[in-house]
Amino acid sequence: MTAAVRMLRETTKSDTAQPIVEVRHISKRYGSSVEALRDINLTFPTGQLTSLLGPSGCGKTTLLKIIAGLLEPTGGEVVVKGKTVTGPGPERAFVFQDFALMPWASVLRNAAFGLELQGIDKKKREETARHYINQVGLSGFENRYPHELSGGMRQRVGLARALAVNADVLLLDEPFSAVDEQNRRKFQEDLLRLREVERKTLIFVTHSIEEAVYLSDRIVLLSPRPGRVSEIIEPHVDRSGPPDLIRRNPAYLDTVEEIWHGLRDYAD
Numbered sequence: 491m492t493a494a495v496r497m498l499r500e501t502t503k504s505d506t507a508q509p510i511v512e513v514r515h516i517s518k519r520y521g522s523s524v525e526a527l528r529d530i531n532l533t534f535p536t537g538q539l540t541s542l543l544g545p546s547g548c549g550k551t552t553l554l555k556i557i558a559g560l561l562e563p564t565g566g567e568v569v570v571k572g573k574t575v576t577g578p579g580p581e582r583a584f585v586f587q588d589f590a591l592m593p594w595a596s597v598l599r600n601a602a603f604g605l606e607l608q609g610i611d612k613k614k615r616e617e618t619a620r621h622y623i624n625q626v627g628l629s630g631f632e633n634r635y636p637h638e639l640s641g642g643m644r645q646r647v648g649l650a651r652a653l654a655v656n657a658d659v660l661l662l663d664e665p666f667s668a669v670d671e672q673n674r675r676k677f678q679e680d681l682l683r684l685r686e687v688e689r690k691t692l693i694f695v696t697h698s699i700e701e702a703v704y705l706s707d708r709i710v711l712l713s714p715r716p717g718r719v720s721e722i723i724e725p726h727v728d729r730s731g732p733p734d735l736i737r738r739n740p741a742y743l744d745t746v747e748e749i750w751h752g753l754r755d756y757a758d
């Protein structure tokens with residue numbers, strides 16, 4: 491184990507930051523045969539980006555949806571800002587893998603949709619949506635429709651919508667999986683920048699070790715089904731330089747290597 495990788499127990503530095511989300515003894519079964527998650531205990535510190543990483547089928551999306559309140563756990567509870575989750579709530583926004591855009595609505599309406607659901611008046615919600623459309627680099631595309639956009643642009647609309655509702659916690663389910671490598675990198679950089687500006691707590695599902703290390707304050711490694719927390723890793727990567735330099739940084743490369751060794755046995 492190199493110094494770049496630290497396995498943390500629940501009492502270390504990150505956990506002294508106020509947790510905004512607490513996952514307590516969560517288990518999930520689908521029917522009688524599939525045990526997806528077993529006794530998951532995690533805290534998510536305010537303002538940090540935590541990735542959920544692990545082999546296919548280990549329950550990453552299931553856990554994210556339980557935190558979102560979109561799925562009910564079989565056992566245990568999720569507490570967000572001190573309250574037990576019983577369903578979706580305004581302090582959490584979910585960014586779906588396929589961005590879940592409405593094909594018949596413009597970029598502006600899609601980005602404002604969360605606010606529309608909250609009953610915010612049109613002028614106010616469009617003003618807010620325009621601000622976030624600008625933040626994600628889509629100014630000038632307000633009146634376009636999803637089919638007129640690239641995958642990367644659609645993904646940005648999904649993100650603008652999540653940001654516009656001003657949730658404290660953004661839950662992102664592999665938001666980069668449907669775009670090409672170039673867009674993926676660009677979007678990763680935007681996400682790092684947005685995290686600085688917006689100071690959100692982000693919980694992020696990914697398959698990519700590189701992506702997790704590049705973006706995360708903490709990485710939760712889940713074991714194969716039934717998913718359990720196998721390690722919590724805090725990559726100490728200096729992200730102050732340009733992206734290409736970060737990806738050549740020894741701490742970054744060592745951490746990728748360490749996680750790869752840990753996960754190699756689970757590879758399909």
Ligand SMILES: Nc1ncnc2c1ncn2[C@@H]1O[C@H](COP(=O)(O)OP(=O)(O)OP(=O)(O)O)[C@@H](O)[C@H]1O
Pocket residue numbers: 520521524526544545546547548549550551552553697715
């Ligand atoms: N609705 C469902 N009914 C039955 N089994 C399900 C259902 N949803 C998920 N599962 C199973 O539960 C397990 C966990 O699924 P989940 O999608 O959470 O894993 P994941 O780690 O996100 O997978 P991947 O990395 O492949 O996206 C898998 O074995 C999956 O087949």
